[in-house]
Amino acid sequence: MSYNTHSFILFLISLYSFFSSHYASTSRPTGFSAKVINRNSVQSPLYDPSLTRQDRIKASVLRSVARHNYIDSITSNKFPPINIPVTPADGEYIMEYFIGTPPLSTFALLDTGSSRIWLQCLPCEKCYPQTNVSYFDPSKSSTYKRVQCPLLTCQLYGNEHCSEDNYCQFHVTYADKSVSSGDVAEETVEFRSPKGGNTTVENFVFGCSHINYFGGDVHYSQWGIPGLIGLRREGQSLIEQLGFLNFAYCFGDYDVPEQHGYAMFGDVAAISGPTTPILSISDAANHYFLDIVDISVNGERLKIPPDTFQVHKEYPSGFAIDSGATFTFLKTKAFRLLVGALKMKLMKLKEKEVIDPSYYHFELCYRMNYLDLKFAPVITFHFVNLDLQLPLSNTWIKVDEIQKTPYEGVHCLAMIPSPSISVLGNFQQQNFHIGFDLDNNLISFSLQFCE
Known part of the structure; x- marks a missing residue:
């Protein structure tokens, strides 16, 4: 047996061991649902009673333009000029979930255009304000774990590099110089169904972002969404981590902010209609x-x-x-x-x-x-x-x-x-x-x- 063949076999054994040890202790649900709310609902952490209807519509347009530029930038090698906003983490509809032990309520944009999950975390070197939603503090959670290098978990997250103490880091820069960077970590998260019932996921991989800010000139809100949950078919998105082959969502009426919608994942996600x-x-x-x-x-x-x-x-x-x-x-x-x-x-x-x-x-x-x-x-x-x-x-x-x-x-x-x-x-x-x-x-x- 050649040295290269022997090395390759050892690599396969270590890879198998990684998946066996990593996922054997991880609860992986077959499906769950969660409530989705309009950012202008009184239930939303982004609710601002001082905004007029025209203010809200203007903000929606500005967010849409920034979002369109973001999609341009990730689907092509050609980027818009740096003075044009490219905002990935803002939108009309957000989903509540709970993270850490004890669990902290937080919110994220459901993003079909991203493969990552990230959340603003303490200590914040540079973060945007989140209204009345507390920043996630890893030091107060008993289940928080930073991911070590060079585990496959780190590589799958993307844009990774290793810190001096050999822990996985991520750093993403968008075309308008917006930045998100921090630690790749694992944590226990909980999703609560609008009809009752909780689903807990252990060792959930996410980016704990200590530097996160918008570089574009988009003055549509004094507050930002705490984070993002990616739904793309790659990397460490929610559907890839949990192995879901189906997901669905329904967004409530734009003009009736209190009408909430829902998101469904896995075997509870109905595929109905043409x-x-x-x-x-x-x-x-x-x-x-x-x-x-x-x-x-x-x-x-x-x-x-x-x-x-x-x-x-x-x-x-x-x-x-x-x-x-x-x-x-x-x-x-x-x-x-x-x-x-x-x-x-x-x-x-x-x-x-x-x-x-x-x-x-x-x-x-x-x-x-x-x-x-x-x-x-x-x-x-x-x-x-x-x-x-x-x-x-x-x-x-x-x-x-x-x-x-x-x-x-x-x-x-x-x-x-x-x-x-x-x-x-x-x-x-x-x-x-x-x-x-x-x-x-x-x-x-x-x-x-x-x-």
Whole structure:
């Protein structure tokens, strides 16, 4: 037996020993569910009663733009200019979970665009404020363990290096100079179902971030979300750690913050309704890309050129579904065709069209009442094997303050043109049960009341 062969066998034995010892003592659930809340709910740690409706919408737009730039940066080798915000850890919907022993309540953005899980931790060398949510203090938990080098756990987390005392560290820098860095660690976490019942996971791998700040100029909130839970199919994301082949979520109504939604994982995650394939594109950072064929307005196809949403590995493109972006971004060519078709269908409202730069990035706005909205044209996204018809509440957003009735006022098409990647945002996903069948590479959509 050669020396190289002998070394390789020893490596396999050590690898087997690592997995046996590491996971034998680790409880791994087959599935669980958790409540998802709107950041503007009174239950949310980010709730700010001083914000007006217009403030909240403007903040959602700014977060969406920063999120879109983030997706651009992770799906391509070409990055946006450094003065453009690229924010990974902020969004409209967050999930509560508990970490440590004794357990501390904290919150995270569910992120289909990330393979990592991280949380702001003490001591904070540089962290953003978290309102009334306490920073996680590892020194007060009896189950906290830093991961030693060079364990596979460290390598799987990504962007790792070793400290002088031989513990695993991570450091991530985004295109706008935002930073997240700290210790790769293991901890006991607990997820609590909205219907009762707790699920505890031991030796849960996460990044304990001691340096975490946004470098972009996004002045939309004085507080930040404590952390992030990645749902991508790689690394140490939640679904990869727990070996889940299914997950699902349903986001509550944007305009009813107290209507909470839910997230489901593993064998409790229902895959219901029509399905469309998830594209298998290794060059697209394992994001969830869908094959969109066309868009129609009141049943009339726009006949968008076939290459409009095609994925290219050398620059950001394609059509992705994302849990973090609020509003949908459409490739400029498709967006112009859609706006043109809507204007033709809304000719009777031509005198009510509003062109006002104060309405942020929204380009098509009308002063509408209940009847105008009731008879507004219906938009349908045509994916392979699936037609996603958008309810009017998922299409138009009221951008001014509530007047005589909730329906009267300026309503804008809740979509934004994009020079690069197209993204299906969570405003368009609200009140849809969306299931991810990762075993068969399918996504399902089922319209229902989420709570």
